Amino acid sequence: MKMEEDTRRCPKCGNANIISDPENGEHVCSQCGLVIEETPIDMGPEWRAFTVAEKNSRSRTGVGSSLALFDKGLSTVFKGDRDASGRKLNSEARLKMDRLRRYDNRSKFDETWRRNLSIAMAELDRMSVNLHIPSNIKEQAALIYRKALKADLIRGRSIDAFVAASIYAACRAAEVPRPIKKVSQASTRDHSEVARTYRLLIKELKIHMPVDEPTKFIPSIAAKLNLRRDTEQKAVNILQYAKTKQGLSGKDPRGLAAAALYMACLANDDKRIQKDVALAAGTTEVTLRNRLRGLEMSISRAQPVQPMMDMLVSVPVAP
Known part of the structure; x- marks a missing residue:
């Protein structure tokens, strides 16, 4: 028997922990045992359907409203070729319904x-x-x-x-x-x-936008360059390491992602030329070199005595 917690309160003791028992159709207070409700309303359809076609034919509602539709999907559309009993209209009635349909369509765009x-x-x-x-x-x-x-x-x-x-x-x-x-x-x-x-x-x-993290651009750029998984992970680690040294603030996130990937390519011997990396990132080679220089400075400030390649390899791996 599956039990679920309800958000209502018990009218007798005020306890907020109400247990719902869908098998027996009861809502019971967990403290005093009072049965609060035992005949819940069934919100489902009153008909049964065993196939998709049968379900579609018996359903009397359409799709939900959507802001992406100009009328939110709430406008009424009528075909006008049959009467209420399902019989086909004669030619005179059909012409009248055609005129009504045109007037209806025009009225929807009168504003x-x-x-x-x-x-x-x-x-x-x-x-x-x-x-x-x-x-x-x-x-x-x-x-x-x-x-x-x-x-x-x-x-x-x-x-x-x-x-x-x-x-x-x-x-x-x-x-x-x-x-x-x-x-x-x-x-x-x-x-x-x-x-x-x-x-x-x-x-x-007055829309407040979150700041783009450069790490979220890494997978798409790496996929375009067909890089190895360890190279991609190394680029993420480089960005995370540079972030701890305050080396990412105020910079273009795609440029930073491209620079980190290029550094990871050099460190993992999975080399790509700057032109290809910049093209995959949708940026320029000049931007790539500028962001590369900034990342190198951020890392070298932390460990100035080690050469760059050693620092790239020694970037801590994310857990």
């Missing part, structure tokens, strides 16, 4: 904000597929866009740019690694406009 959302959610759906965005991030991006629309930030500006900025903001907030360059490439707008719109979005909506 500017509805047309705006229709265009934006279609673009959001397209970009989410191209960027392989999870559904929860897509919902969050739709929420951010709706807030921007409600704050009247989109008037006179590009809808596509705000959609791209909302996706990037949602990814940053959830710490999903999608660089803004990649988001811009999937968008119809250029990188500078998407970046400018993102800054406006963050400022006006």
Whole structure:
């Protein structure tokens, strides 16, 4: 018999530890033994189904509401080719229903904000597929866009740019690694406009973004370079070690990840040229060399007497 704790209180003794017994359908106080409830409401359907097709045909509800749909999935859609009894309509009634259907479709877009959302959610759906965005991030991006629309930030500006900025903001907030360059490439707008719109979005909506950790970019860059697992782990250890020496603050996380991987490649004899590492990280060779110099200085300040290769090999392994 499976017992579960309930969050309610006993009306007799006030004890908060209520035991739920789903097999007997009872809720019992663990202290005084009072049966608080013995006939719980069954929230399931009243019908039975033994196949998927039978379940779909008997279900009387649709999918849940979604912010990623312009109408949240709550609009009513009617086919207009059959009557209430399921009989086919005659030609005159069918023409009348066709006219009603057209009027209904027009009424859904009679306001500017509805047309705006229709265009934006279609673009959001397209970009989410191209960027392989999870559904929860897509919902969050739709929420951010709706807030921007409600704050009247989109008037006179590009809808596509705000959609791209909302996706990037949602990814940053959830710490999903999608660089803004990649988001811009999937968008119809250029990188500078998407970046400018993102800054406006963050400022006006007062969204606080977490700082990107360079270690979360290590797996994707290492996969592009086809590096060994020990090299990837060495790069993570280098970044963790440099972080203890205050060597990561204020630097581009992708550049730091690329520099740590390059150092790990040298230490583990899994060599790659700087051009390939920078290309895989989506940064430049100049940035890679600058971040590499910064990491070397952070490590050498801790152990200045050892040569660089020895220091790389002696970086402590993460537990």
